[in-house]
Amino acid sequence: MSISEDKINKSNAEWKKELPPDVYRVTREKGTEAPFTGKYWDTYDSGQYFCSNCGAELFASENKYDAACGWPSFDAPSGRAKISETPDTSHGLVRTEVACARCGAHLGHVFADGPKETGGRRYCINSAALKFRRANQGGATPGSASDNGKRNT
Numbered sequence: 001m002s003i004s005e006d007k008i009n010k011s012n013a014e015w016k017k018e019l020p021p022d023v024y025r026v027t028r029e030k031g032t033e034a035p036f037t038g039k040y041w042d043t044y045d046s047g048q049y050f051c052s053n054c055g056a057e058l059f060a061s062e063n064k065y066d067a068a069c070g071w072p073s074f075d076a077p078s079g080r081a082k083i084s085e086t087p088d089t090s091h092g093l094v095r096t097e098v099a100c101a102r103c104g105a106h107l108g109h110v111f112a113d114g115p116k117e118t119g120g121r122r123y124c125i126n127s128a129a130l131k132f133r134r135a136n137q138g139g140a141t142p143g144s145a146s147d148n149g150k151r152n153t
């Protein structure tokens with residue numbers, strides 16, 4: 001299986017139709033949400049974070065930590081994540097842009113001031129680029145199907 005076959009290539013016009021305006025602005029126009037305003041900056045439940053554009057797995061709660069910066073921060077992507085890192089010199093800064101390798105969504109930046117014990121990286125990610133799925137959410141099955149179909153004699 002090659003990664004390139006899995007790639008999603010949509011024009012920005014197509015994404016614009018599908019995505020809420022705030023998500024589009026961050027992920028397709030490389031916007032940055034204001035700190036302490038996103039959905040997940042202080043979420044510490046266990047679960048996984050997926051790309052809000054294409055649903056690819058990106059980060060896991062085990063790697064999330066409180067960097068006190070107002071954005072969701074991770075010390076590493078999840079083991080199965082496909083993330084691209086590209087040098088970004090916009091705004092007169094030298095930073096490394098982080099994007100979803102599958103659909104190209106802009107996620108945020110990675111900085112070198114993360115926790116030393118896990119390698120010193122800080123993935124500073126916009127909540128708008130993420131969709132969180134809490135662990136054990138599959139526990140509730142709708143309705144009780146146990147009695148259905150038993151009396152078919």
Ligand SMILES: [Zn+2]
Pocket residue numbers: 051052053054055056100101102103104105
């Ligand atoms: Zn994606």
